[in-house]
Amino acid sequence: MQRRTFINRSSSAALALALAPTIFIQEEKEYGILELMGKEDIELFGKGINLRKEAHDAFIEMKKAAYKDGIDLKIVSSYRSYDRQEAIFERKFLQYTDDDGMNPTDAIDKIIEYSTIPGTSRHHWGTDIDVVDGYRKVDGDVLVPHKYEGDGPYVDFKKWMDENSETYGFYLVYTNEPKRRGFKYEPWHYSYAPLSIPMLEQYRSKNVASIIIREDYYGAEHFTMNFLKSYIQNNILDINRKLL
Ligand SMILES: [Zn+2]
Numbered sequence: 001m002q003r004r005t006f007i008n009r010s011s012s013a014a015l016a017l018a019l020a021p022t023i024f025i026q027e028e029k030e031y032g033i034l035e036l037m038g039k040e041d042i043e044l045f046g047k048g049i050n051l052r053k054e055a056h057d058a059f060i061e062m063k064k065a066a067y068k069d070g071i072d073l074k075i076v077s078s079y080r081s082y083d084r085q086e087a088i089f090e091r092k093f094l095q096y097t098d099d100d101g102m103n104p105t106d107a108i109d110k111i112i113e114y115s116t117i118p119g120t121s122r123h124h125w126g127t128d129i130d131v132v133d134g135y136r137k138v139d140g141d142v143l144v145p146h147k148y149e150g151d152g153p154y155v156d157f158k159k160w161m162d163e164n165s166e167t168y169g170f171y172l173v174y175t176n177e178p179k180r181r182g183f184k185y186e187p188w189h190y191s192y193a194p195l196s197i198p199m200l201e202q203y204r205s206k207n208v209a210s211i212i213i214r215e216d217y218y219g220a221e222h223f224t225m226n227f228l229k230s231y232i233q234n235n236i237l238d239i240n241r242k243l244l
Helices: 002-009 012-019 021-027 053-068 082-099 104-111 155-168 193-204 208-212 225-236
Strands: 073-077 128-133 170-172 189-192
Touching: 053 073, 053 155, 053 170, 053 189, 053 193, 082 104, 128 155, 155 170, 189 193, 193 225, 208 225
Parallel strands: none
Antiparallel strands: 073 128, 128 189, 170 189
């Protein structure tokens, strides 16, 4: 049932994805390395949504369906540029080292529990969202896992997304599997698979580490090639297997 809806709703490209990912990827458009690293302006759609066209349209359909079930899908974060990610990384690095007195390596390890190294965020792609239920009044930070469990405010949201999001092409990225490495469990981060699968495929074929190692911002001088290689293996590639 869900599969049929997905196919009806989506383009022929998504149909190809469901049947044969390889063909789908070969027919897709090519993305440049700067675009995949958030260093180029891309066309974004929707006020407060800011996604690529196809992802935007699918999100609107999903949002309408969620409304009917009493849930207001509200995007907290979607597209983020390289410069924005660099500002986030630097702010955290300086906070952990200068204010908290951590050594640089430990500070970087702590940053990459939840935040990315600039140029490696899936939010650079215009396909990924951090999303919550706007109907719920929540104190403090909304992007914390315990609010999606037990008697947390986003339990109904989580249940709805578990049952419905894949119908619209949106898949959880950082799952709760115990053996998964890289970023911690993020019950709020979803990716529009028909676009992001081919984008990841192209991303990993490029030598992103060789660009990152030459960057110049606070913290970047502590990156080594070995660190970046294992970071890419763990944080970029150890995700929900349906998105590989
Ligand atoms: Zn996110």
